Amino acid sequence: MNTTSKEIRFSDEAMATVNKIIARYPEGRHKSALIPILHLAQAEFGGWLSPETMDHVASILNIQPIEVYEVASFYSMFNLQPVGKCLIEVCQTSSCWLCGAEDIIDHLESKLGISVGETTADGMFTLKTVECLGSCGTAPMLQVGADYHENLTIEKVDNLLDQLKKEDRQSRYC
Amino acid sequence: MSRKLLLKNDHIPGIAGLSVYRQNGGYTVLEETLKKRSADDVIEEVKKSGLRGRGGAGFPTGLKWSFLARPEGVPRYLVCNADESEPGTFKDRYLMERIPHILVEGMIISSYALGANTAYIYIRGEYFYVAKILEKAIDEAYAAGLLGKNILGSGFDLNLYVQVGAGAYICGEETALLESLEGKRGNPRIKPPFPAVAGLYGCPTVVNNVETIAAVVPIMKMGGEEYAKIGIGKSTGTKLISASGHINKPGVYEIELGVPVEEFIYSDQYCGGIKGGRKLKAVVAGGSSVPILPAELILKTAAGEPRLMTYESLGDGGFATGTMLGSGGFIVMDEDTSIVKNLYTFARFYHHESCGQCSPCREGTGWMERILNKILEGKGTLSDIDLLWDIQSKIEGKTICPLGEAAAWPVAAAIRHFRSEFEAYVSNPDSIKDIKHYYRLNQTSN
Ligand SMILES: Cc1cc2nc3c(=O)[nH]c(=O)nc-3n(C[C@H](O)[C@H](O)[C@H](O)COP(=O)(O)O)c2cc1C
Ligand code: SF4
Ligand code: FES
Numbered sequence: 232m233n234t235t236s237k238e239i240r241f242s243d244e245a246m247a248t249v250n251k252i253i254a255r256y257p258e259g260r261h262k263s264a265l266i267p268i269l270h271l272a273q274a275e276f277g278g279w280l281s282p283e284t285m286d287h288v289a290s291i292l293n294i295q296p297i298e299v300y301e302v303a304s305f306y307s308m309f310n311l312q313p314v315g316k317c318l319i320e321v322c323q324t325s326s327c328w329l330c331g332a333e334d335i336i337d338h339l340e341s342k343l344g345i346s347v348g349e350t351t352a353d354g355m356f357t358l359k360t361v362e363c364l365g366s367c368g369t370a371p372m373l374q375v376g377a378d379y380h381e382n383l384t385i386e387k388v389d390n391l392l393d394q395l396k397k398e399d400r401q402s403r404y405c
Numbered sequence: 406m407s408r409k410l411l412l413k414n415d416h417i418p419g420i421a422g423l424s425v426y427r428q429n430g431g432y433t434v435l436e437e438t439l440k441k442r443s444a445d446d447v448i449e450e451v452k453k454s455g456l457r458g459r460g461g462a463g464f465p466t467g468l469k470w471s472f473l474a475r476p477e478g479v480p481r482y483l484v485c486n487a488d489e490s491e492p493g494t495f496k497d498r499y500l501m502e503r504i505p506h507i508l509v510e511g512m513i514i515s516s517y518a519l520g521a522n523t524a525y526i527y528i529r530g531e532y533f534y535v536a537k538i539l540e541k542a543i544d545e546a547y548a549a550g551l552l553g554k555n556i557l558g559s560g561f562d563l564n565l566y567v568q569v570g571a572g573a574y575i576c577g578e579e580t581a582l583l584e585s586l587e588g589k590r591g592n593p594r595i596k597p598p599f600p601a602v603a604g605l606y607g608c609p610t611v612v613n614n615v616e617t618i619a620a621v622v623p624i625m626k627m628g629g630e631e632y633a634k635i636g637i638g639k640s641t642g643t644k645l646i647s648a649s650g651h652i653n654k655p656g657v658y659e660i661e662l663g664v665p666v667e668e669f670i671y672s673d674q675y676c677g678g679i680k681g682g683r684k685l686k687a688v689v690a691g692g693s694s695v696p697i698l699p700a701e702l703i704l705k706t707a708a709g710e711p712r713l714m715t716y717e718s719l720g721d722g723g724f725a726t727g728t729m730l731g732s733g734g735f736i737v738m739d740e741d742t743s744i745v746k747n748l749y750t751f752a753r754f755y756h757h758e759s760c761g762q763c764s765p766c767r768e769g770t771g772w773m774e775r776i777l778n779k780i781l782e783g784k785g786t787l788s789d790i791d792l793l794w795d796i797q798s799k800i801e802g803k804t805i806c807p808l809g810e811a812a813a814w815p816v817a818a819a820i821r822h823f824r825s826e827f828e829a830y831v832s833n834p835d836s837i838k839d840i841k842h843y844y845r846l847n848q849t850s851n
Contacts, residue, residue, distance in 0.1 A: 306571035
C-alpha cells in the first residue's frame with residue numbers, strides 16, 4: 232500500500248507488456264490501451280490507482296491526466312482508494328442471494344470484525360459486495376483477485392481466509 | 406435426446422487445447438470454408454440458418470451482417486461481446502472456458518464473411534482468468550497458421566485480440582462496449598448511426614455475442630438449411646441456457662429451442678426439479694431484465710398452451726402474461742422466495758450500473774431502489790407501490806439505451822403479478838423480519 236513515497240514507474244518487464252498491449256490497436260488509437268494498462272498499473276502499484284499512478288499512465292499514453300481519471304472513476308474494478316492486501320468481493324445479486332449470499336456476507340463481517348466497505352486494522356482484508364459475476368449456477372460465490380470461489384459454505388470461507396493469511400500476497404486481477 | 410452443437414465435446418479432457426480440439430474435428434469447418442466458400446456464401450448460409458443474436462435481443466444475425474457498410478479503403482471490424490454481465494447469465498463464460506477454440510474458429514469464419522482483418526473479443530474484467538484461456542488459444546492458433554497473414558494459404562489475413570473490461574454492466578450494450586474499447590467511459594452512443602455504419606474508430610463494425618459467433622461453426626458445418634430444421638418456427642437451432650436458483654442441478658444446458666419449460670425445470674436431463682421438493686413460485690426466464698412470471702404463467706401460457714423455450718412462446722401474451730427468452734439466464738425461485746426482496750437485488754443492480762447520461766434512468770433507478778428498500782425496512786405505504794409503478798412507467802422509451810427499460814420491466818412485472826406480496830409487506834411489516842434469512846445455507850445442502 233505504501234507506494235506513494237516511492238517513485239511510480241513501470242518496471243522494464245511491465246513496460247514490455249505495455250508496449251505489447253499498445254500494438255493491438257491501429258496507428259493513433261493507442262488510447263484503447265488505457266483500461267488494460269490501468270489494470271496492470273493497479274496490480275503493480277499496490278492494488279489501487281493513486282493520482283501519481285494515473286498520471287504516470289497518462290504520460291505513457293501521451294494523453295491528458297483527466298482522460299485517465301474519468302475512465303478510472305467509471306469502472307468498478309478500479310480502486311481509487313487504498314485497499315487491503317486481499318480484496319474480497321462477494322456477489323450479492325439475485326441468484327447468489329437466493330442461495331445464501333447474505334449468510335456469507337454476515338459471516339465474513341463477523342469473522343473479520345469489519346463491515347462491508349471496510350478494511351481490517353492490519354491492512355490484510357477489504358470486504359466489498361459486488362453485482363453478478365457470472366457464477367450464478369455455482370452460487371453463492373466470491374472473488375479474490377482473479378480467483379473465483381464458488382459453491383461457498385461457511386466452512387469453505389473459513390478455509391479460504393486461513394489460506395489467504397498464510398499466502399500473504401497482494402490480490403491482483405492480472 | 407437433445408442434439409448438441411456447441412457443447413458436444415465439453416467434457417473431453419484437454420478440449421481447451423488446440424490438438425485435442427483438432428482431433429475432434431476442430432478447424433475443419435474453417436479449412437473447408439476458406440477453400441470452397443466465398444464470403445457472401447457464408448453470409449447466405451447464416452441467413453438461411455435463421456440464427457438470431459444470442460446476446461439478448463434476438464436480432465437475425467445474417468440480416469445484421471448484410472447491413473454492414475462496405476466503403477472502399479475503410480477497415481471493417483468484428484467485435485465479440487463477451488461482457489456477459491446480465492444477472493443470471495453465465496453461458497458465455499462456460500463456453501469460453503471449456504472450448505475456447507470454437508469461439509476462435511467462429512471469429513475467423515465470421516471475420517472472413519464480413520471482410521474484417523482485425524477483430525476483438527471484449528470480455529468483462531472479472532473474467533480475467535477466462536481471458537487468459539482465450540489468449541492461450543489465440544497464441545496456439547497463430548502458431549498453427551490459423552491466424553495472422555494468409556491463413557491456411559487462403560490469402561485472408563486476420564489479427565484477433567482479447568480486450569478486458571473493468572467492471573461495468575453497461576459495457577455489454579454494444580455502443581458502450583465500443584466506447585470502452587476506444588479507452589473511454591462506457592457511455593452508450595446515440596443511434597443512429599448504428600455500428601454497422603460507424604462503429605469502432607468510426608468504421609463499420611459488427612458486434613455479436615460469444616454464442617452467436619460460436620454457432621457459425623456448426624452452421625457452416627451442417628449448412629444453414631439443416632440448422633434451421635432444429636427448433637420451432639423462427640426459433641431455430643440450439644441455445645445455451647444458464648440455469649440457477651432453487652433447482653437441483655444448476656448449470657449451463659444446451660437445448661434445442663422448443664423444449665417445454667416444464668420439462669426444462671423438472672426433467673433430470675436439465676434442472677432436475679426444485680430443491681428439497683418444494684413448490685415452484687416464479688421464474689425469471691431470460692436474465693434479470695425480462696419480466697418475472699409466476700409458476701402458472703411460466704409453465705402454461707394464458708391460453709393454457711404449454712409454454713416452450715422459444716422466443717415466440719416465452720413472449721406469448723406480451724408483457725401482460727408473457728416474458729422473453731433474452732440472454733437465456735433462467736433463475737428459478739421456490740415457494741418461500743420473497744419476490745420483493747429479489748426485485749430489490751435487481752433494482753440495486755440497475756441503479757449501480759446506470760451510466761447516468763439520461764435523467765429518467767439515472768434518477769428512476771435510484772428512486773426504485775430506495776422505495777423498495779423502504780418497503781423492506783417495514784416503512785412502506787400503499788402509495789409507495791403506486792409510486793413505484795409510476796416511476797417505472799416513465800422510463801421506457803425515454804432513454805438513450807435499453808438499460809432504462811431493462812430496469813423498469815422487472816419492477817412492472819413484479820407488481821403486476823405479485824402485488825399482494827407488496828401489499829402484505831406494507832400492511833404487516835412484521836412479516837418482513839424473516840426474509841433475510843429465510844434460506845439459510847444449511848438448508849440448501851439437499
Ligand atoms: C444494458 C445492456 C447490456 C447488454 N449486455 C450484453 C452482454 O453482456 N452480452 C451480449 O452479448 N449482449 C449484451 N447486450 C446486447 C448488445 O447490445 C448487442 O445487442 C449484442 O451484443 C448483439 O449481439 P447478438 O446479435 O449476437 O446478440 C446488452 C444490451 C444492453 C442494453
Ligand atoms: S438508459 Fe441509463 S444506462 Fe442507458 S445511456 Fe441512459 S443513463 Fe446510461
Ligand atoms: S448472481 Fe452472483 S454470480 Fe450471478
